[in-house]
Amino acid sequence: MTAPSLNTAKPATGIPALLKTAFINAIVALVLFSLMVGIRTEAGSDGQLTYMTRFGELASLVGIVFGGSIVIELLRQWIGPTGTEKLVPPAIQSGMSFVGRYLAPALLIFTLLVPVFFYNQRYILDLAILVLTYVMLGWGLNVVVGLAGLLDLGYVAFYAVGAYSYALLATNFGWSFWVCLPLAGILAAFWGVLLGFPVLRLRGDYLAIVTLAFGEIIRLVIINWQSLTGGPNGVPGIPRPTFFGIPLDNSDDGLAAKLGIEYSSTHRIVFLFYLILALALLTNWVTIRLRRLPIGRAWEALREDEVACRALGINTTTTKLTAFATGAMFGGFAGAFFATRQGFISPESFTFQESALVLAIVVLGGMGSQLGVALAALAMIGGFELFRGLETYRMLVFGMAMVLIMIWRPRGLIGHRAPTVYLTKAKAISSDLVKEGHG
Amino acid sequence: MSGDKTNDKILGVDRLTMRFGGIVAVQDLSFAADRKKITALIGPNGAGKTTVFNCITGFYKPTGGTIRLTHDDGRVIALERLNDFRIAKQAKVARTFQNIRLFPGMTALENLMVAQHNALMRASGFTLLGLVGAPVYRDAEKHAIDLATDWLRRVNLLDRADDAAGNLAYGDQRRLEIARAMCTEPALLCLDEPAAGLNARESAALSELLLSIRNDGTSILLIEHDMSVVMEISDHIVVMDHGVKIAQGTPREVRDDPKVIAAYLGTDEDEAVAVMEGGT
Numbered sequence: 261m262t263a264p265s266l267n268t269a270k271p272a273t274g275i276p277a278l279l280k281t282a283f284i285n286a287i288v289a290l291v292l293f294s295l296m297v298g299i300r301t302e303a304g305s306d307g308q309l310t311y312m313t314r315f316g317e318l319a320s321l322v323g324i325v326f327g328g329s330i331v332i333e334l335l336r337q338w339i340g341p342t343g344t345e346k347l348v349p350p351a352i353q354s355g356m357s358f359v360g361r362y363l364a365p366a367l368l369i370f371t372l373l374v375p376v377f378f379y380n381q382r383y384i385l386d387l388a389i390l391v392l393t394y395v396m397l398g399w400g401l402n403v404v405v406g407l408a409g410l411l412d413l414g415y416v417a418f419y420a421v422g423a424y425s426y427a428l429l430a431t432n433f434g435w436s437f438w439v440c441l442p443l444a445g446i447l448a449a450f451w452g453v454l455l456g457f458p459v460l461r462l463r464g465d466y467l468a469i470v471t472l473a474f475g476e477i478i479r480l481v482i483i484n485w486q487s488l489t490g491g492p493n494g495v496p497g498i499p500r501p502t503f504f505g506i507p508l509d510n511s512d513d514g515l516a517a518k519l520g521i522e523y524s525s526t527h528r529i530v531f532l533f534y535l536i537l538a539l540a541l542l543t544n545w546v547t548i549r550l551r552r553l554p555i556g557r558a559w560e561a562l563r564e565d566e567v568a569c570r571a572l573g574i575n576t577t578t579t580k581l582t583a584f585a586t587g588a589m590f591g592g593f594a595g596a597f598f599a600t601r602q603g604f605i606s607p608e609s610f611t612f613q614e615s616a617l618v619l620a621i622v623v624l625g626g627m628g629s630q631l632g633v634a635l636a637a638l639a640m641i642g643g644f645e646l647f648r649g650l651e652t653y654r655m656l657v658f659g660m661a662m663v664l665i666m667i668w669r670p671r672g673l674i675g676h677r678a679p680t681v682y683l684t685k686a687k688a689i690s691s692d693l694v695k696e697g698h699g
Numbered sequence: 700m701s702g703d704k705t706n707d708k709i710l711g712v713d714r715l716t717m718r719f720g721g722i723v724a725v726q727d728l729s730f731a732a733d734r735k736k737i738t739a740l741i742g743p744n745g746a747g748k749t750t751v752f753n754c755i756t757g758f759y760k761p762t763g764g765t766i767r768l769t770h771d772d773g774r775v776i777a778l779e780r781l782n783d784f785r786i787a788k789q790a791k792v793a794r795t796f797q798n799i800r801l802f803p804g805m806t807a808l809e810n811l812m813v814a815q816h817n818a819l820m821r822a823s824g825f826t827l828l829g830l831v832g833a834p835v836y837r838d839a840e841k842h843a844i845d846l847a848t849d850w851l852r853r854v855n856l857l858d859r860a861d862d863a864a865g866n867l868a869y870g871d872q873r874r875l876e877i878a879r880a881m882c883t884e885p886a887l888l889c890l891d892e893p894a895a896g897l898n899a900r901e902s903a904a905l906s907e908l909l910l911s912i913r914n915d916g917t918s919i920l921l922i923e924h925d926m927s928v929v930m931e932i933s934d935h936i937v938v939m940d941h942g943v944k945i946a947q948g949t950p951r952e953v954r955d956d957p958k959v960i961a962a963y964l965g966t967d968e969d970e971a972v973a974v975m976e977g978g979t
Contacts, residue, residue: 553829554819561813564802573787574816679806683860693865694804
């Protein structure tokens, strides 16, 4: 245990408390593991119960817990919530704020160039499209959960409405993607309002349960309304998007033939990539604009204190409904994109797990933060793929990563709120002050 | 009561009754608040003052009685029929809360901008004009920021404009809540214990602020425990105890009223009844 004592040597305070915490954790680990690991029982050769001791493993586990809790405690003090002693030197802090300022533009430029860097790596392009889809869903849900503070566990319902709107309109009437896209958004927004009405009076847990049920109802309706939706068989043969009317295929009318270049199936992937990027950036732009408009401020005020909103003459009913409708509309856009990308949709794609994943992205990103949501989507979707090599341990690593992030960053990756208007200087507001909303 | 010259009264409460199950919080209360004056509603704890406030501002629906608000132009609004946000939006009644209800995660300036929601919503063409950045909305927003800046200056919080409301000191939060209520440009401002928790210097500054608000033409209805504030600034005082009005008049009249003294100093119940009956 020399490394931690070196680290803590600089500031004098905090070391005894640190060691005490680590010691207590080590004792708890000793008690827990002494029976689970320290002693192993086995059936002997005659069927009798024999046991063997494994004190070496026990000691190493307790040691890991001791060292680990010191490391975690140190990290928590470094980048943890305010109020605890800051052990990190100011130079690194200012460096981090420098990174923070240029992170978003750098990420955007990198994202724009992804198809250039990885043109021949279909796997990475597909993954990037998937990540961007979840970035868009996260930004859409962020309006409802992050800004308005309304906990929505059934967001996938709007994703499904958007996907089925495009799939059914395109396969039945042959309407093009660019006509169906706004329609899918409008239909999803309509369902958002429909959901909004009955749940207006509900708060917190009750709101979460009803939205959860709504998500399931949509899925069950899709499964059972066989004549319209094809039921569990889904909708096959959904038309691919066209480049404003020019198909991206190997035919003579295709874009490749018209441009006089050799056809490659990657063209369509790159087109899809830029399509979802444009849709996601549209979501982001609209959300940023809305935040600075009275409606966006009313959403945030609603999250902060609903009673005060009413005392100021704000119609909380329409404010909540617009939040639901706006979030749902972006979910519908994303759904339409999903349908055209997959070419086939079925109810299996719209389970509760999707809602939970998108909600996790919003919460992990820091509620209300656009950049945080994008980073969280990258970490959740991209990271999950990154750990694919670990096979069965993937979920374990993933779970541990989530726990660590929640220890260091209990309010999400981006732990502050940017004001929407300022007189002299925009100061970031610590998330300790920002409410999470209560329904 | 001089009920003949109704236009002098901004607020007329008539036989207001509020029951919660078997409990009668307010019983047949009638009083009036003068236009462009400060009317104080006082009484011991549990007298029903905040219940009256909640009835006036639409948070409770009264069991019985009427509440009439008369605007400067003679328009009369029945407050007991409006509910919820419409009292603030249409009747122009603003209020503050006994336990401060700011938006703690938003800056002081943002708090005041939220208060101008309805005007800004209209200017932003219900979001559509604002979304495309129409000049109409930009002008309206600039005007709203100017109004907010004025109020921040008046409550002496201009240098804290960009700080989170939750980070302000207690007294500053009280003043910011008043400024926020004033940004709705109300005809009647209802203040629920604005001096609670303030020190003597802050109370004096508050008195000055309320007097300046009154002099600018906003009528004020005030619940307050701090008698130094009440006696100094009130034009008219209504005293409540156990849900009924026991006295009203100028500060001097109320101060010398034996029923008020009995209610505040807490005499024997029999004695108090005797005092009240002897008075009426």
